[in-house]
Structures are given as structure tokens and as C-alpha cells.
Amino acid sequence: MLRFSLCARDGQARAGTLETPHGAVPTPAFMAVATLGGLKGVTVQQAEELGQGVVLGNTYHLALRPGAERVRALGGLHQFCGWRGPMLTDSGGYQVFSLARNRTITDDGVTFRNHLDGGLLTLTPEESIRIQRLLGADIIMAFDECPPADAKREYVAACNVRTAQWLARSVAAWRAPGPYGGPAEQALYAIVQGGLHRDLREASAADCLRHDLPGYAIGGLAVGESAPERNQVLDWIAPILPVERPRYLMGVGTPLDLVEAVSRGIDQFDCVLPTRMGRHGIAYTDGGPLRVKRAEFAEDPRPIDDTPSSAARVSRGYLHHLCKTGEHLGGVLLSLHNLAYYRRLMARIRVAIRHGRFQAFADTFRAGYKDDVSDLEVPAGDESDRAQAPKSDKKSTARPAVTGDA
Amino acid sequence: MLRFSLCARDGQARAGTLETPHGAVPTPAFMAVATLGGLKGVTVQQAEELGQGVVLGNTYHLALRPGAERVRALGGLHQFCGWRGPMLTDSGGYQVFSLARNRTITDDGVTFRNHLDGGLLTLTPEESIRIQRLLGADIIMAFDECPPADAKREYVAACNVRTAQWLARSVAAWRAPGPYGGPAEQALYAIVQGGLHRDLREASAADCLRHDLPGYAIGGLAVGESAPERNQVLDWIAPILPVERPRYLMGVGTPLDLVEAVSRGIDQFDCVLPTRMGRHGIAYTDGGPLRVKRAEFAEDPRPIDDTPSSAARVSRGYLHHLCKTGEHLGGVLLSLHNLAYYRRLMARIRVAIRHGRFQAFADTFRAGYKDDVSDLEVPAGDESDRAQAPKSDKKSTARPAVTGDA
Numbered sequence: 001m002l003r004f005s006l007c008a009r010d011g012q013a014r015a016g017t018l019e020t021p022h023g024a025v026p027t028p029a030f031m032a033v034a035t036l037g038g039l040k041g042v043t044v045q046q047a048e049e050l051g052q053g054v055v056l057g058n059t060y061h062l063a064l065r066p067g068a069e070r071v072r073a074l075g076g077l078h079q080f081c082g083w084r085g086p087m088l089t090d091s092g093g094y095q096v097f098s099l100a101r102n103r104t105i106t107d108d109g110v111t112f113r114n115h116l117d118g119g120l121l122t123l124t125p126e127e128s129i130r131i132q133r134l135l136g137a138d139i140i141m142a143f144d145e146c147p148p149a150d151a152k153r154e155y156v157a158a159c160n161v162r163t164a165q166w167l168a169r170s171v172a173a174w175r176a177p178g179p180y181g182g183p184a185e186q187a188l189y190a191i192v193q194g195g196l197h198r199d200l201r202e203a204s205a206a207d208c209l210r211h212d213l214p215g216y217a218i219g220g221l222a223v224g225e226s227a228p229e230r231n232q233v234l235d236w237i238a239p240i241l242p243v244e245r246p247r248y249l250m251g252v253g254t255p256l257d258l259v260e261a262v263s264r265g266i267d268q269f270d271c272v273l274p275t276r277m278g279r280h281g282i283a284y285t286d287g288g289p290l291r292v293k294r295a296e297f298a299e300d301p302r303p304i305d306d307t308p309s310s311a312a313r314v315s316r317g318y319l320h321h322l323c324k325t326g327e328h329l330g331g332v333l334l335s336l337h338n339l340a341y342y343r344r345l346m347a348r349i350r351v352a353i354r355h356g357r358f359q360a361f362a363d364t365f366r367a368g369y370k371d372d373v374s375d376l377e378v379p380a381g382d383e384s385d386r387a388q389a390p391k392s393d394k395k396s397t398a399r400p401a402v403t404g405d406a
Numbered sequence: 407m408l409r410f411s412l413c414a415r416d417g418q419a420r421a422g423t424l425e426t427p428h429g430a431v432p433t434p435a436f437m438a439v440a441t442l443g444g445l446k447g448v449t450v451q452q453a454e455e456l457g458q459g460v461v462l463g464n465t466y467h468l469a470l471r472p473g474a475e476r477v478r479a480l481g482g483l484h485q486f487c488g489w490r491g492p493m494l495t496d497s498g499g500y501q502v503f504s505l506a507r508n509r510t511i512t513d514d515g516v517t518f519r520n521h522l523d524g525g526l527l528t529l530t531p532e533e534s535i536r537i538q539r540l541l542g543a544d545i546i547m548a549f550d551e552c553p554p555a556d557a558k559r560e561y562v563a564a565c566n567v568r569t570a571q572w573l574a575r576s577v578a579a580w581r582a583p584g585p586y587g588g589p590a591e592q593a594l595y596a597i598v599q600g601g602l603h604r605d606l607r608e609a610s611a612a613d614c615l616r617h618d619l620p621g622y623a624i625g626g627l628a629v630g631e632s633a634p635e636r637n638q639v640l641d642w643i644a645p646i647l648p649v650e651r652p653r654y655l656m657g658v659g660t661p662l663d664l665v666e667a668v669s670r671g672i673d674q675f676d677c678v679l680p681t682r683m684g685r686h687g688i689a690y691t692d693g694g695p696l697r698v699k700r701a702e703f704a705e706d707p708r709p710i711d712d713t714p715s716s717a718a719r720v721s722r723g724y725l726h727h728l729c730k731t732g733e734h735l736g737g738v739l740l741s742l743h744n745l746a747y748y749r750r751l752m753a754r755i756r757v758a759i760r761h762g763r764f765q766a767f768a769d770t771f772r773a774g775y776k777d778d779v780s781d782l783e784v785p786a787g788d789e790s791d792r793a794q795a796p797k798s799d800k801k802s803t804a805r806p807a808v809t810g811d812a
Contacts, residue, residue: 082719313488
């Protein structure tokens with residue numbers, strides 16, 4: 001069973017504890033993404049050492065490779081990847097957005113022409129829950145339809161209807177007896193959709209709340225909207241979610257995005273940025289992302305910052321060298337730094353909330369954080385993964401290509 | 407200063423201790439390769455945890471990128487890469503072989519048209535020692551000329567002459583006062599060449615012994631010869647090297663190669679195989695290399711073997727999945743396994759020698775080890791790095807392409 005308890009509130013920001021069958025994590029919590037059952041280049045031992053809380057796997061990707069039945073045959077997702085702490089799986093609903101060119105939606109579900117060999121994979125609410133039961137994560141997600149930020153209002157309204165129907169079917173499948181999983185072992189979260197329209201967001205939230213579930217997610221963000229638009233949606237929706245349940249903002253985001261979302265009452269996050277941007281030579285700091293490949297760092301003897309990680313023992317000059325020469329170790333060290341940075345940022349946020357000084361913390365953070373990587377080009381890859389572009393406040397319609405992590 | 411002491415002998419096999427300014431390592435010792443100053447995908451913390459002894463950097467590669475002066479500006483090779491234990495640098499002489507199509511040899515030295523941008527890099531004995539002083543490893547190597555296994559006798563004889571002259575110049579440069587390094591901080595090893603000809607090997611050994619150096623290496627192997635040919639050279643040369651000095655067999659090899667060489671009196675080894683083959687889906691075991699991508703492992707719930715490493719926590723099925731899906735984490739975990747396997751193999755060898763049962767250990771090992779990866783194709787890459795093909799006993803004239811580690 002999932003148990004969530006709050007220990008402090010400061011404005012809308014909340015600090016608490018999420019207890020799962022695989023251990024408790026303090027919230028607000030950042031969840032690292034292990035699309036295919038492994039963090040990119042980072043071992044579970046390293047993740048443990050840096051205090052990682054929850055690790056997230058992707059239903060769509062794991063269903064394709066190696067297949068949910070095979071994961072189950074190898075003991076379920078925890079045993080499969082060797083992670084002993086809490087896990088969450090998404091439902092595949094995000095791929096309705098990210099694989100928009102390769103899927104067909106009906107009221108029953110979604111058929112994907114998969115990004116690997118063009119074979120067909122059909123996900124319905126029942127099938128998504130069945131797969132997530134086989135995988136066996138502590139937290140599972142309802143199957144939803146995620147529209148893009150620039151979708152027309154009529155389309156978002158139609159998504160809302162399907163998402164509500166699919167939620168009811170997801171809940172029924174989750175409650176049904178079966179050989180694996182079930183409400184006692186796995187907590188189901190509903191996902192609020194509704195795009196950038198207040199009434200549609202509120203209607204979707206009402207659909208979700210009807211089911212009295214262990215947790216609520218806000219989806220359909222980090223899909224091309226601007227930061228102010230996203231924050232606006234959080235301002236609308238977080239206050240109408242039940243105080244005593246965890247709130248999970250899906251697919252977000254940069255360190256500044258997390259601070260903004262915590263200030264609006266969010267408890268859980270996931271994002272590929274720490275590992276994906278690490279692989280592309282970016283180190284997150286309180287001053288904003290550092291592009292380690294820049295010539296100015298070639299002879300810089302300082303460590304990235306004072307974040308304790310495996311990267312703390314080497315200089316920016318060394319990391320610059322590894323990234324410039326294409327050594328995977330550079331991406332590994334920057335991923336470790338970024339995961340450690342995110343973990344410590346969440347710890348600092350929790351301390352600030354508990355001491356009633358989160359607003360001051362957030363103000364200081366906003367003033368110091370300069371994001372200049374919005375123009376960063378990352379190599380083209382499959383678009384199937386959850387990823388958020390590092391972006392300025394300008395509205396972006398294109399999302400960057402993604403190179404493999406979800 | 408380097409100090410070497412033997413604590414046990416068993417037949418030709420020797421167990422001892424090599425003391426360096428950065429700590430002592432028990433011998434026989436396997437040295438992992440960090441071509442550009444970093445183990446491939448493996449952090450220095452992980453290397454420490456698995457008990458890695460000596461780490462090797464490559465003069466040619468580091469001279470090109472980031473440049474020896476830059477490494478020195480960042481504190482020298484130890485501080486640059488964060489490794490606190492002993493280090494060794496090669497001299498660049500191996501690239502005379504591996505970059506044969508892109509270099510010009512004169513009696514003064516070698517000019518390379520480098521593999522990155524076609525620019526010229528000239529290495530002479532003096533320049534190689536100057537670079538190695540700037541890098542600051544505990545053990546440095548004389549600059550030599552490494553002929554291929556199929557070189558004509560006349561060519562090998564000419565190489566011998568140059569190698570002897572270059573050794574004398576290397577020694578003079580090493581002994582000369584200067585701002586960095588010197589005999590008190592860095593131990594110089596000579597390199598015995600001479601191909602597959604007994605008299606030329608013996609003549610080269612005599613050239614080396616004339617200088618009374620802290621250690622002696624056997625070079626010019628793992629360059630296309632068969633295992634019996636290599637073992638024959640060791641049978642000729644190891645007995646004429648001084649008992650009280652460490653003997654280093656360069657660029658070798660598979661676990662079985664190491665057992666064979668230890669049985670012939672070798673104390674130190676380096677090879678890229680643990681990390682390179684790990685990246686290509688190979689796990690070394692007492693039974694020989696496992697090709698983890700093979701379908702038979704897809705649902706295998708067992709760990710690779712009982713080697714303690716980060717890979718011990720997951721199944722062959724999981725590693726199969728990571729390798730099949732191209733996740734770098736697969737290569738990282740297999741590299742960690744292989745380095746841990748090599749480290750433990752050396753520890754088992756040392757115990758066997760100290761207990762006077764090395765011959766039985768070697769016989770058992772030979773009987774159990776089946777190498778079926780001699781036909782493994784690895785992607786083409788630059789040919790500049792030290793690497794040995796996993797091979798059968800058949801003479802091979804072609805070496806496999808190498809993909810980045812030295």
C-alpha cells in the first residue's frame with residue numbers, strides 16, 4: 001500500500017513522506033528515468049549511493065523490449081534491474097503524444113506502429129494495467145491520451161472524454177483480482193489532462209477525483225508549452241487536488257521548473273533531463289546549466305560545484321576533455337552530477353519548507369539561475385520518450401529530438 | 407621510487423609487491439587502460455571499489471588531446487583524472503605499429519599524421535620522456551619501435567638497433583634534471599623487442615639490461631602472433647631478466663593469456679580487453695567469454711558468475727536485454743564485471759603461487775577455459791590503440807578494429 005503523509009506546509013509548498021512497499025521517500029521527490037529498466041550509464045549501486053528515491057520505467061518501451069512477460073519471468077521489474085527502492089511505471093499514454101505520427105487512436109485504445117521494426121503494439125487501459133502488473137512497480141499510471149500543447153480546444157475536449165473513459169477502465173482493471181499486482185501492492189494514479197484550458201483542466205480533475213485514488217498526476221505538460229503557461233495550469237489545478245494525496249507533475253523539468261512547481265504544491269516529478277543533458281555535456285548548477293564543452297572550461301581546475309558526486313573529484317577541465325573527446329565517461333560523470341544535484345536540490349527544498357523559508361529559497365534560486373541552453377541541439381533520435389526541452393519562456397512548438405531515454 | 411619485492415615463487419611464477427609513490431600493488435598485477443585519462447564508462451570510485459591496482463594512460467593520445475601541458479596545468483595525470491593509486495604511461499612506441507600507415511620513422515624519432523585531423527605529431531625519445539614527465543605517472547616507458555609479428559627478420563633487426571639507441575636516449579632524458587619528474591619520482595622501464603626471433607629477442611634484452619633500470623617490459627607481442635608464438639618468446643626471455651625487477655608484458659591479454667604468462671614469470675599486464683569486450687557484450691568467466699547477446703541468455707535468471715561487482719546483482723537476462731537494446735549501461739556493467747573478474751583472477755593466482763599450487767591452478771584453468779569469441783566482429787574504429795584480438799591458436803595476420811580504448 002501507498003501511504004502519504006505531510007509534515008510541513010509553506011505557502012502552497014508541501015513536505016512529506018511517501019511510503020511504498022519498497023521503502024519510503026521524502027517529498028517533494030524527483031524520480032529518475034530508467035526507460036528500459038536501467039538508468040542511462042548509471043548503475044543501481046551508484047543511484048543508491050547518491051540517494052535516488054524512486055526510479056521510473058516506461059511501459060511502452062519495456063512492452064516492446066524485452067516484453068512484460070519476460071520481465072515477469074525474470075522476477076519483475078525490481079529484480080530485473082536490481083533496484084531495491086520504490087519504482088513507478090508510466091502507462092504508455094505519453095507515447096500517444098510522442099509517437100503521434102505512428103499511432104491510431106480509437107475509443108478502445110491506441111495502436112502503435114512501433115519505432116523499432118514497424119510492428120504493431122496495441123495499448124488499451126486494460127492492456128496497460130496488465131503490463132504494469134506484470135512489471136510490478138509500486139506506483140502505476142492510468143492510461144490516458146496526452147494532447148500536444150498546440151492542440152485545438154475541440155481536440156483537447158475529445159481527449160478529455162477518452163481519458164475519463166480510459167481512467168474508469170484503468171481503475172476497474174486495477175481493482176480486478178488477478179495473479180499479479182492489485183490495489184494492495186500497486187498504487188494507481190489518475191492523470192489530469194485538459195491542455196491549457198482552465199475549464200477542461202478542471203473537468204478532467206473532477207473526472208479523476210471521482211475515483212478516490214492513491215495519487216493524482218498532472219499530465220499533458222512539458223509537451224511544448226511555455227513555462228508561464230505550465231505554471232498557470234498548476235495554479236489552477238493543484239489547489240483543487242486533495243491535500244492528503246501526492247501530486248505528480250509528469251515529465252518536468254529543469255531545476256527552476258521544479259522550484260516553481262513545488263511552490264505551487266507539487267510533490268513528485270520525473271524527467272530525463274539530468275541524464276540526457278548530462279550525456280550532451282550539460283552540468284546543472286544553482287547558476288544554471290553549464291555547457292562543459294565550452295572552451296572557457298578547458299583549463300578550469302574547479303569542480304562543477306559543491307555537489308557531492310563522483311564528478312566532484314575531477315575538474316571542469318577534465319570533464320571538458322572527456323566530453324570533447326567523446327568519452328562516454330564524461331556523460332556518465334555529468335549524469336551522476338546532475339542526479340546528485342537534483343537530489344540535493346530536493347533536499348534543500350524540503351529543509352526550506354520545513355523551516356518555513358521556502359519562499360525566500362525560491363526567490364534566491366530564481367535570481368541566480370540563468371538558463372542559456374535553450375538553443376542546445378541534441379542529436380536526432382526516436383521521439384518516443386518523455387523528455388522536456390530546456391527552454392526559455394518563449395513558446396516553443398518544436399520539441400527537441402530525443403536520443404533514447406524516456 | 408619504485409620498489410619491487412618477491413614474497414613467493416612457484417616454478418617460474420612469482421608473487422610480490424610493487425611499491426610506488428601512489429601506493430603498493432600486489433603482483434602479478436593487471437593494469438586497466440585509461441587511454442585518454444579515464445577508464446571507458448567506469449569512474450575512479452568504481453575502480454577503487456573493485457580494487458583496481460594500476461591505471462595506464464597513453465602518451466600519444468594524451469599528447470594530442472588535451473595535450474601534456476594542459477594535463478600538467480590541471481595538476482598532472484593523477485589529479486586530472488582523480489585516480490589516487492599508481493599510474494603508468496606508455497611511450498607512444500606502440501603507435502609506431504598501430505598507426506603504421508600514418509607515420510614516418512627516422513633515426514631521430516617518429517612523425518605521426520594523427521588520426522584526428524591529420525596534423526603532425528613528432529615523438530622522439532626525448533619528447534616522449536618530456537611528455538611522460540609532464541603527465542607524472544609512477545611508471546613510464548622508454549620510447550621504442552614495435553614491429554608487427556609478420557615483419558621480416560631484417561626489419562626486426564633494424565628495429566632492434568633503433569630501439570636500443572632510443573632506449574639510451576630515453577634513459578638520458580629520464581636521468582636529466584628538469585622541472586618535473588625524474589628517477590626519484592618516476593620509474594623508467596625498458597622494452598624488449600626482437601619479434602619472434604630468439605637471437606634478436608636476446609640481443610634486445612641485453613641492450614635493455616645494460617641500463618640497470620627499475621623494470622623491464624616485453625613489447626612487440628599482441629601484434630598478430632599466435633598464443634604459442636607469444637609463449638615461446640616468454641620462455642626465451644623471462645628467464646634472462648633479473649629476478650629482482652618487475653617484468654611487464656605489454657598489451658596482453660585474455661584471462662588464459664595471463665595465466666600462461668604468469669606461469670612463465672611475468673608480473674605486470676595491461677590490456678583493453680576487459681573494457682572493450684565488455685562494451686561489445688562479452689563477459690569473461692572461468693569457462694571462457696560469454697556472449698551475452700546470445701538468445702540463450704534472454705531469460706537466464708543467473709548472474710554471470712560469482713564475481714563480486716555491480717553486475718552481480720542482475721541476471722544474464724537483464725544484461726542480454728541491455729546489450730540487445732544498445733543501452734550503454736550494459737557495456738558499463740560488463741566492463742565492471744570484467745575488471746572485477748580480472749582483478750579476482752590475479753588475486754587467485756597470487757594465492758595459488760603463495761601456497762605452491764599455481765601449477766595445479768593453471769592446469770584446472772586451462773582445462774575449463776573455452777574461448778569461442780575469436781570470430782567476434784567489433785565495429786571499425788581508429789587503429790591507434792593497444793588492443794589484442796581474442797584469438798584462437800591459429801596465426802592471425804589481421805588485428806580487429808579497435809573502437810577507442812587503448
